[in-house]
Amino acid sequence: MKNRIQELRKERKIRQEDLAEAVGVTRQTIISLENGKYNASLLLAHKIAKYFDKQIEDIFLFEEEGKCG
Amino acid sequence: MWLNKLFAEEPIDFEKRCRMRIKVGLGVGVLGLLSLGMMAVLGEQDAAFYGSLGAGLLVGGILSAFRNRRYLRDPVLKKQREVAENDERNRLMGLRCWAYAGYTMFLLLYAGVMISGFVDRRAAMVLLTVTGVYALVLMLFRILLRKAM
Numbered sequence: 001m002k003n004r005i006q007e008l009r010k011e012r013k014i015r016q017e018d019l020a021e022a023v024g025v026t027r028q029t030i031i032s033l034e035n036g037k038y039n040a041s042l043l044l045a046h047k048i049a050k051y052f053d054k055q056i057e058d059i060f061l062f063e064e065e066g067k068c069g
Numbered sequence: 070m071w072l073n074k075l076f077a078e079e080p081i082d083f084e085k086r087c088r089m090r091i092k093v094g095l096g097v098g099v100l101g102l103l104s105l106g107m108m109a110v111l112g113e114q115d116a117a118f119y120g121s122l123g124a125g126l127l128v129g130g131i132l133s134a135f136r137n138r139r140y141l142r143d144p145v146l147k148k149q150r151e152v153a154e155n156d157e158r159n160r161l162m163g164l165r166c167w168a169y170a171g172y173t174m175f176l177l178l179y180a181g182v183m184i185s186g187f188v189d190r191r192a193a194m195v196l197l198t199v200t201g202v203y204a205l206v207l208m209l210f211r212i213l214l215r216k217a218m
Contacts, residue, residue: 020152021152024152024155024156025152025155025156025157025158026152026153026156026158026159028156028158029156029157029158029159032158038158040157041157043157044157
């Protein structure tokens with residue numbers, strides 16, 4: 001699953017540490033999320049969406065398997 | 070259910086956990102002291118076994134109690150540790166580590182039973198019993214988790 005965390009964070013000039021602290025995870029988790037190595041739980045996705053004042057689907061982009069575009 | 074507390078999304082009461090670890094650490098330390106005390110009444114071979122076991126338990130228990138006491142006394146360290154232990158990725162990794170280690174151990178036990186059957190029947194029976202108990206524990210957790218999730 002792709003996400004726009006890094007894009008939104010840089011747009012708003014927020015440091016990884018600050019985002020991590022705000023949503024109660026480690027900086028390493030934010031790095032892994034941004035690199036696409038780890039998929040957030042629904043609870044964390046909700047916290048991140050709330051932090052950026054967006055809907056979950058605006059940040060986490062679900063791609064169906066085998067579907068292009 | 071108590072099993073739910075292991076789930077990555079369940080928050081941890083860090084202070085309570087630290088206090089529990091201090092108590093367990095001190096308990097383990099006392100067991101270590103008892104084990105060391107047994108050295109005096111045992112023969113040379115047993116004394117060496119209980120001596121090293123006791124020293125290990127004593128040092129391990131005290132270190133654990135000391136570390137957790139430090140977390141409770143230092144607010145900055147406590148906050149860092151609390152975030153790290155509550156972090157869902159860390160917790161998921163921890164659970165996966167146990168799961169993969171469990172799979173590996175089961176395969177090793179199975180291989181051990183197969184090989185030791187040719188070498189030593191008694192060893193094979195011991196390994197077979199351990200494998201059987203392991204399988205039962207695995208099944209028990211599957212039943213419990215089915216109810217919890």
